[in-house]
Amino acid sequence: MSTAELEQAKTSAKLPPHPERATMEGRNKILGLWLFIGAETVMFACFFGTYLALKGSNLDGPTTQELYQIPMVAISTLILLVSSLTSVLGVLGMHQNNYKKMMLWFGVTVLLGFSFLGLEIYEFVEYVHAGHTFAGSAFGSAFYTLLGTHGAHVLFGVLWISGLLVQVWRRGMSLDMAPKFFSASLYWHFIDVIWVFIFTVVYLMGKV
Amino acid sequence: MATLVTIIVFILFLSAILTGGYNKELMDRFRSHWLWDWITTVDHKKIGIMYGIGGGFFFILGGIEALLIRTQLFYPNNDFIVGRAFNELLTMHGTTMIFFVAMPLLFALMNMIVPLQIGARDVAFPFLNAMGLWFFIAGGILMNLSWLFGNAPDAGWTNYVPIAANEYSAGTGIDYYVLGLQISGFGTLMSGINFLATIINMRTEGMSFLRMPLFTWTSFISSALILFGFPPLTAGLFLIMFERLFGANFFDVAAGGNPIIWEHLFWIFGHPEVYIVVLPAFGIMSEVISTFSKKRLFGYTSMVFATILIGFLGFMVWAHHMFTVGMGPVANSIFAIATMTIAVPTGIKVFNWLFTMWGGKIRFTTAMLYAVGFIPTFVMGGVTGVMLSTPPGDYQYHDSYFVVAHFHYVLIGGTVFGILAGFYYWWPKIFGYKLNEKLGKWNFWLFFIGFHLTFLIQHFIGLFGMPRRVFTYQPEDGLTLINQISTVGAYMMAVATILFVVNVIYSYRHRVPVGNDPWDGRTLEWSIPSPAPFYNFAQLPKVRALDAFWHEKMKGNKEMEPAEPLGPIHMPSNNHLPIVIVLGFFISGLGFVFRSNEVGALGLIFAFLMMFVRSFEKDHGYHVETDEVEKVEKGVKA
Amino acid sequence: MEQAKPQQESQATESDAKHLASFAVMIVLTAIAFAAVTMDIVPPAMVVPLIIGLAAIQVMMQFFTFMHLDFKKHRITVTFIFTGLLFGVICVVALKYLV
Structure with missing residues (x-):
């Protein structure tokens, strides 16, 4: 950061229109997160491929057609999709220098994220009772690994955004916080993208 | 339970001490010590040196493992090291050399030189850079702890299932491999992202992509390969970890699994991996050959294009390691043809190096000797690669010493010669004095002749039918003399390596400071003092052409024209969190290796907590004022 | 700005x-x-x-x-993301059909 940019951040005056891109650190962080998304795309693709290869190996357990509960999946999908919208509304609030709007919408995103996780845990408990377990069959292992990895990413995301909300609540908005919120929202959209593939490839294709 | 309590008490005790609760003076002495400065540094130059030390240390380990292998194979029916112990040696030799030697030594050079070549003051993420280093150290130490605790991984560096699964490899051995590689893999991925962001965002004014030096270009493409090539390994390692530790069933046929999944995931990583280690070496060759031929690189644009093509095609060919698995003739043919096409851009590069030398004023410094020695050696490895790319041929060569000969030719001829050339070339830039040329030449010739003695005849051992990864052979096989010659060559390489270490020590003892530009170089790193000041450039330079520094020299300027006025320079501060975060992952890895889920989970929780601490940190670095910059610049010129 | x-x-x-x-x-x-x-x-x-x-x-x-994401302003990012998607698709196809 140049001296001029540092001074501006300290005075926390009106930030420029796209505050996340106003500093070299900010531009680096955004690019870094996009690159990370590229890497995670390939990683999740490997878990998807493994799932597709093994989803027929249910052994004594239920098949995909018998097992998946579409209404619950529809609700989960709605929750995550809405949370993606609320996170972008949060970014828009940041661009509009409306920090109350930003904190509100990111807060809603966190709540929706926790609801998604709660629903997903409930769903998994149901599946275990139906005989679909992690160690019971190759299908089970592949299913829970793919969905579990996604869930772990959701958990990391809600904790991350919560931490950022605490920071901005205590210190106020600045040129430092802007790229952090923008990157977190990119990350959040990405896990929604993964969910789009999950509900399509795992649940919907499982019912066909 | 007891373990848990012990660990918690230990952590509380440590935190009490380290937060200065007991003895403030002692803590201050620690904090101003040079070792603490190095442990908490985020400076790319220091991190590069530490990568070099780490890689050098593991090179000695991997080399000893190789010597023990070759010693066992000196006589038929030898009983020096047999059975499981031999399998552990060959597994650790391969894994160590690729993950803890080749990659770290290349990262050493990339860290030290790439920011200088693009006119930057550090990498995009200095904190992440330090973390990447410690992840590598942690993974290397974790895996090599297996030697001490009696159960090293022994399923080959490829770790195929089902032999690597619990049924045939009970105990901790394979778990060291899985957790050690996973941890060091995180570090590699971080470094890949770091270099990509640095090269994309932080080039100095006037340095467009097509004015970047070839070493930077190849580091860029190699980092892209890391970005996309390591996640499949991450995925595969998670799968095998879940199977071994938590009872999952990915690869167990009886539970509906399929072992070929591991092979695909490993090789989708594994083939880009070998391009990751060879492309930066190609870049070093381009720099060294053009500098010591006093001629610009022939066909710069086609070199860039060829590098991109090699990187891209490198993702399309992995199943040529799996021809004999039974994917069928259609799949085999597709991968065979894709593999053969990679020879084309590689060939373009070889011809361009030769055309660079043609008509040039050649100086045979040690670096240039390695570069010129690389050309025929790597080409030999390349052509045996094309032989291996034909499935019918591969059905004969697969798992024989022919393959071993091929990959050592490309790995040593390419990567190792590249690393050595790079160290001889850039040593003065990093340390301020040259390595001794006479010792260097002895080092080169012993290494070069020893290498060919070891591996040239291994082609023939393979063609005569000796399989790889076997700990002995019979007297009537007729392989004895060839194996003995190969072992003698290995010992020659060992002597050459000792000579390199002697050179390092001797050159330090008899060091003569060199100026900015001891080789009459062409690229930006030679325009600043040797060693570089901690902020690299007092004023970021303005680049007008390819071979930026040479261009200025040809116009009669001694220095680069600055792109900015002299002003305060913003530098990142030291930070102790990278090593602390990695410590958490290391403890977690140890926990999982010893099948203690509590310790494993606790380590992870600690690591993530430290990441949150990092997120809340307020230190935005410090400023170096103009007068201090002027003082440093004057001091260097004195 | x-x-x-x-x-x-x-x-x-x-x-x-x-x-x-x-x-x-x-x-x-x-x-x-x-x-x-x-x-x-x-x-x-x-x-x-x-x-x-x-x-x-x-x-x-x-x-x-x-x-x-902007196709014109963020060309490098777009290239990397599409490359990642391409390699991802190749992985999925390979694991589904070649196993």
Whole structure:
């Protein structure tokens, strides 16, 4: 950061229109997160491929057609999709220098994220009772690994955004916080993208 | 339970001490010590040196493992090291050399030189850079702890299932491999992202992509390969970890699994991996050959294009390691043809190096000797690669010493010669004095002749039918003399390596400071003092052409024209969190290796907590004022 | 760096509506996908290609609207993301058909 940019951040005056891109650190962080998304795309693709290869190996357990509960999946999908919208509304609030709007919408995103996780845990408990377990069959292992990895990413995301909300609540908005919120929202959209593939490839294709 | 309590008490005790609760003076002495400065540094130059030390240390380990292998194979029916112990040696030799030697030594050079070549003051993420280093150290130490605790991984560096699964490899051995590689893999991925962001965002004014030096270009493409090539390994390692530790069933046929999944995931990583280690070496060759031929690189644009093509095609060919698995003739043919096409851009590069030398004023410094020695050696490895790319041929060569000969030719001829050339070339830039040329030449010739003695005849051992990864052979096989010659060559390489270490020590003892530009170089790193000041450039330079520094020299300027006025320079501060975060992952890895889920989970929780601490940190670095910059610049010129 | 205030605000309100519209389209795409599978409106052979196509469209909308990716301004990022998607598809196809 140049001296001029540092001074501006300290005075926390009106930030420029796209505050996340106003500093070299900010531009680096955004690019870094996009690159990370590229890497995670390939990683999740490997878990998807493994799932597709093994989803027929249910052994004594239920098949995909018998097992998946579409209404619950529809609700989960709605929750995550809405949370993606609320996170972008949060970014828009940041661009509009409306920090109350930003904190509100990111807060809603966190709540929706926790609801998604709660629903997903409930769903998994149901599946275990139906005989679909992690160690019971190759299908089970592949299913829970793919969905579990996604869930772990959701958990990391809600904790991350919560931490950022605490920071901005205590210190106020600045040129430092802007790229952090923008990157977190990119990350959040990405896990929604993964969910789009999950509900399509795992649940919907499982019912066909 | 007891373990848990012990660990918690230990952590509380440590935190009490380290937060200065007991003895403030002692803590201050620690904090101003040079070792603490190095442990908490985020400076790319220091991190590069530490990568070099780490890689050098593991090179000695991997080399000893190789010597023990070759010693066992000196006589038929030898009983020096047999059975499981031999399998552990060959597994650790391969894994160590690729993950803890080749990659770290290349990262050493990339860290030290790439920011200088693009006119930057550090990498995009200095904190992440330090973390990447410690992840590598942690993974290397974790895996090599297996030697001490009696159960090293022994399923080959490829770790195929089902032999690597619990049924045939009970105990901790394979778990060291899985957790050690996973941890060091995180570090590699971080470094890949770091270099990509640095090269994309932080080039100095006037340095467009097509004015970047070839070493930077190849580091860029190699980092892209890391970005996309390591996640499949991450995925595969998670799968095998879940199977071994938590009872999952990915690869167990009886539970509906399929072992070929591991092979695909490993090789989708594994083939880009070998391009990751060879492309930066190609870049070093381009720099060294053009500098010591006093001629610009022939066909710069086609070199860039060829590098991109090699990187891209490198993702399309992995199943040529799996021809004999039974994917069928259609799949085999597709991968065979894709593999053969990679020879084309590689060939373009070889011809361009030769055309660079043609008509040039050649100086045979040690670096240039390695570069010129690389050309025929790597080409030999390349052509045996094309032989291996034909499935019918591969059905004969697969798992024989022919393959071993091929990959050592490309790995040593390419990567190792590249690393050595790079160290001889850039040593003065990093340390301020040259390595001794006479010792260097002895080092080169012993290494070069020893290498060919070891591996040239291994082609023939393979063609005569000796399989790889076997700990002995019979007297009537007729392989004895060839194996003995190969072992003698290995010992020659060992002597050459000792000579390199002697050179390092001797050159330090008899060091003569060199100026900015001891080789009459062409690229930006030679325009600043040797060693570089901690902020690299007092004023970021303005680049007008390819071979930026040479261009200025040809116009009669001694220095680069600055792109900015002299002003305060913003530098990142030291930070102790990278090593602390990695410590958490290391403890977690140890926990999982010893099948203690509590310790494993606790380590992870600690690591993530430290990441949150990092997120809340307020230190935005410090400023170096103009007068201090002027003082440093004057001091260097004195 | 600073833009004229009225221009900035109208640009801002524009983006709000733009994102809500994107969201609505994504909901519709998702609904069609669920409907295609749970109801008998599409011939069975077409269901899988259809839902994969719908997913691909929704993902592109996420990248280029919600995540503020710009084809012209962020060429390098777009290249890396599409390369990642390509390699991802290759991995999935290989693991599904070559195992």
